Amino acid sequence: MPIRVLLVEDDDLTRRMMTALLKKQGFEVIPVANGPMAIAEVKTSPPDIILMDVMMPEMDGYTACRAIRAMPDRAHIPIIMLTALDDVDHKVKGFEAGADDYVVKPCDIEELTARIHVLLRPLVQLRGQLSSEEQARAISIFSLRGGAGVTTVAVNLAAGLARLWNLKVLLADMVETAGQTALFLNQALRSTWADLCRAEVEAIDAELLSSVLLPHESGVMTLASPRRPEEGELITAEKVTRVISLLRRQFTYLVFDLPHRFSDSCLACLDQSDVIVLLLQPEIASLRSASIARETFETLQYLSEKKIYVILNWTFPRQGLALQDIERMLKLPVNLILPYAPDEFVTALNLGKPPVLAGPESPLSVIFEDLAFALSLEQHQKTTPANSTPVWRRVIERQRKRKSA
Ligand SMILES: Nc1ncnc2c1ncn2[C@@H]1O[C@H](COP(=O)(O)OP(=O)(O)OP(=O)(O)O)[C@@H](O)[C@H]1O
Ligand SMILES: [Mg+2]
Incomplete structure (x- = not known):
């Protein structure tokens, strides 16, 4: 992840040159021409560090610096002032406005890079730790239409993953209420999402997070949906993003049960997911909703990122649409079909025990165990675990049989 530098400089030529030089040093650069633009940028997509020219028309660099320091959740961003004026008075003025450092123009790019790295040392170290985040896999289950089996798949997938790899798996209910x-x-x-989101964004940390998770015997840890409607409003996209980033450090697998609409928090979650399971039923209204979801996913570039996995769920027994018609209209292949199995699902619900835990005799358990494997991290799929689980041995045995058949 490159370091994002916001460069605030009114002079066109200097801005262009510095942008090119900083890019060569490996930074991602967001060049803007004045203070108000810088403030707007900091609000919408905060950079890692800001390089701020002092003398600019309209609003000078000190004023812009003070405005950024006054934003509660942006005040921590390091700011380096850039100025042609090399005297003590200006330095003092810069530090008083809240700048962290001061560089005289025309600046030496190597010196500037070194100063950026010094200021960002804690961040760079954090990013180093975060590289383990990439080992995590977030899987969202989604349908634009209710009753398609989103919760069913989310719960069984999470429990399946936990049993397959003998790991704690996070299951987050993203439905607002x-x-x-x-x-x-x-x-x-x-406890629920509401107990987490009553805290300010910055106050949400690993400790608070662990205190609201509900453990289940399967190895699943649930982050439950709030009980009351007004509590749902506490869950903002910003908080969701922060929570997911914290969760990725604690869990290898995260499963999200998403609401049936593209709410802000749902979009934040989709964006941070490595896999999106799109669920649909073999009937026209569901197919239409799935097609709309597909179009949205295309716009968000999830299709080109190959994030989408389609499950066709037979929630009713007869007279569904034919598979080829569904695939043709959806313009996506169906990756898995879930059969109609009312008895098993009803019993599971009554017992509070997902079918994936029912053991090898249950056809649904077989399907969900194999699904958990299919959606696992590639490095997990490719290596034989030191202590393999019964689920892993069953999945591999089935694969072997299928190959030899
Ligand atoms: N393949 C299936 N065969 C029979 N019943 C099923 C099947 N899949 C799901 N169901 C049942 O359909 C109902 C809806 O499923 P589920 O709650 O998982 O869907 P959902 O998309 O999460 O719905 P909601 O809109 O309530 O969030 C449940 O009672 C579930 O047991
Ligand atoms: Mg549901």
Whole structure:
């Protein structure tokens, strides 16, 4: 992840030259021409560091610097003042405005780079730790239409992954109010997203997060949906983004039960997902919703990133659309078909025990175990675990049989 530098400089030529030089040093550069543009940029997409020219028309660099320091959740961003004026008075003025450092123009790019690195040392170290984030895999389950089996798939996938790799798996219910993941696992709602989101963004840390997760015997840890409608409003996209980034450091697998609409928090979640499972039923209204979702995914470039995995769920017994018609209209292949299995699902719900835990005799368990493997990290799929689980051995045995058949 390159370091994002916001360069604020009113002189066109200097701005262009510095942009080119900084890019050569490996930075991502966002060049803007004045203070108000800088403030707007900091608000919408905060950079890692800011290089601020002092003398600019309209608003000088000191004023812009003070305005940024006054933003509660942006005040931590390091600011280096750039100025042609090399005297003590101006330096003092810069530091008083809240600048972290001061560089005299025309600046030596090597010196500037070194100063950026000094100021960002804690961030760079954090990024180093975060590289383990890439080992995590976030999987979102989505349907624009209700009742397609989103919660069913999310719960079984999460429990399947936990049993397959003998790992704790995070299952987050992203439905704003009264979502059902905890119910499917028969968990009491001791705490929910609301207990997390009552805190300010910056106050949400690993400790607070662990205190609101609900453990399940399968190895799944649930982040449950709030009980009351007004609590749903506490969950903002910004908080969701922060929580997911924290969760990625604690869990290898994250599964999200998404609401049936593109809310802000849903979009934040989709954006941070490595895989998106699109669910649909073999009937026209569901197909239409899935096609709309597909178009949105195309716009968001999820199709080109190959993030989409399609599951066709037979939630009813007869007279569904033919598979080829579905694939043709959806313009996507169906990766998995879930059969109609009312008894198993109803029993599972009543017992609070997802079918994937029912063991090898259950056809649904077989399907969800194989699905968990199919959606696992590539490096997990490719290596034989030191202590393999019964689920892993069953999955591999089935693969072997299929190959030899
Ligand atoms: N393949 C299936 N066969 C039979 N019943 C199913 C199947 N898949 C899901 N169901 C049942 O359909 C109902 C809806 O499923 P589920 O709650 O998982 O869907 P959802 O998309 O999360 O719905 P909601 O809109 O309530 O969030 C549940 O009672 C579930 O047990
Ligand atoms: Mg649901």
